[in-house]
Amino acid sequence: MTLHxxxxxxxxxxxxxxTDLPVTGGYTSDLLSDVMANAGEGCLLITIQxxxxxxxxxxxxxxxxxxxxxxxxxxxxxxxxxxxxxxxVFRTSRNQFEASCMLGNRxxx
Amino acid sequence: xxADLHNHSCLSPCASLEMSPDLIAQTAAAKGxxxxxxxxxxxxxxxxxxxxxxxxxxLTPLFGMEVTTVEECHVxxxxxxxxxxxEMNRWVAAAQPRLPLNLDYYSxxxxxxxxxxxxxxxxxxxxxxxxHSIEAVGRQxxxxxxxxxxxxxxxxxxxxxxxxxxxxxxxxxAIEVMPGTVDAYRRRYPDLAVITASDxxxxxxxxxxxxxxxxxxxxxxSIRRGLRNLALSHLLSIP
Numbered sequence: 001m002t003l004h005x006x007x008x009x010x011x012x013x014x015x016x017x018x019t020d021l022p023v024t025g026g027y028t029s030d031l032l033s034d035v036m037a038n039a040g041e042g043c044l045l046i047t048i049q050x051x052x053x054x055x056x057x058x059x060x061x062x063x064x065x066x067x068x069x070x071x072x073x074x075x076x077x078x079x080x081x082x083x084x085x086x087x088x089v090f091r092t093s094r095n096q097f098e099a100s101c102m103l104g105n106r107x108x109x
Numbered sequence: 110x111x112a113d114l115h116n117h118s119c120l121s122p123c124a125s126l127e128m129s130p131d132l133i134a135q136t137a138a139a140k141g142x143x144x145x146x147x148x149x150x151x152x153x154x155x156x157x158x159x160x161x162x163x164x165x166x167x168l169t170p171l172f173g174m175e176v177t178t179v180e181e182c183h184v185x186x187x188x189x190x191x192x193x194x195x196e197m198n199r200w201v202a203a204a205q206p207r208l209p210l211n212l213d214y215y216s217x218x219x220x221x222x223x224x225x226x227x228x229x230x231x232x233x234x235x236x237x238x239x240x241h242s243i244e245a246v247g248r249q250x251x252x253x254x255x256x257x258x259x260x261x262x263x264x265x266x267x268x269x270x271x272x273x274x275x276x277x278x279x280x281x282x283a284i285e286v287m288p289g290t291v292d293a294y295r296r297r298y299p300d301l302a303v304i305t306a307s308d309x310x311x312x313x314x315x316x317x318x319x320x321x322x323x324x325x326x327x328x329x330x331s332i333r334r335g336l337r338n339l340a341l342s343h344l345l346s347i348p
Contacts, residue, residue, distance in 0.1 A: 033238035
């Protein structure tokens with residue numbers, strides 16, 4: 001699966017997407033310290049934390065994209081940071097559980 | 110007196126390396142600050158240098174840190190006594206996971222002396238959340254006689270509002286809010302002292318958002334009384 005497939009999911013809005021990269025798994029968390037310590041390289045970060053620091057932590061953890069749940073507002077500076085860091089940003093009306101199930105089903109997890 | 114209770118030195122991984130305790134004290138003094146706190150992320154190791162620097166420029170120092178709670182709320186714990194601040198430091202450090210500092214994203218974390226000499230470089234990431242809850246940090250700060258102030262409570266990240274959605278009941282000496290939101294928060298929390306702080310991470314930010322505090326002395330008890338009087342004056346001024 002790649003970021004392109006995520007962008008094509010039902011009810012997923014693409015807010016920033018530049019380079020298509022493989023998505024090897026998912027990590028669902030709203031605690032950024034937990035993401036930093038435990039998220040895996042190449043994952044899609046599923047979270048409601050929609051701000052600049054989310055991008056910084058995702059970059060540090062090696063995540064390739066962020067899926068913002070519950071249609072949370074995404075500030076412009078978050079997109080700006082994502083562009084700089086080369087991290088895709090998506091948004092969905094699904095909650096974290098539903099979004100995780102969606103990704104897990106497709107990944108066969 | 111102008112008070113500024115939230116400042117980061119070069120020890121904080123997200124702060125500029127120019128932020129030596131000496132530069133902070135010198136710049137704050139030049140901007141008319143009288144009471145100033147050093148609050149690095151989860152660490153008080155630059156407080157000894159800060160004490161000497163504040164003495165040099167005639168400032169009243171508070172020694173403390175900005176603790177990251179397990180909920181990822183940032184809260185200030187402030188002390189007028191260096192030894193007590195160091196005791197708090199041991200309690201916090203013992204509960205912080207040792208994640209390596211990634212220098213691609215953060216800067217070095219130097220412990221320095223009052224003359225900007227590097228004494229030690231801390232190699233684990235000081236920003237990582239500790240295992241202490243906000244309630245436990247408040248309790249410990251109180252037991253050690255310190256001031257307990259949640260940082261920038263209405264910021265988009267690492268605040269009680271971003272992490273919990275509300276200010277949990279607690280024994281707060283004040284709440285720090287984002288500049289421009291003081292009046293709204295005075296109305297919302299009429300029994301609390303609502304303050305701003307510079308949260309300085311680089312030299313240009315030093316002394317940018319202090320608040321006025323009437324003090325009869327320079328010890329914690331006087332500062333606590335001053336903050337209580339500040340809350341009371343808010344209460345009396347609300348129509």
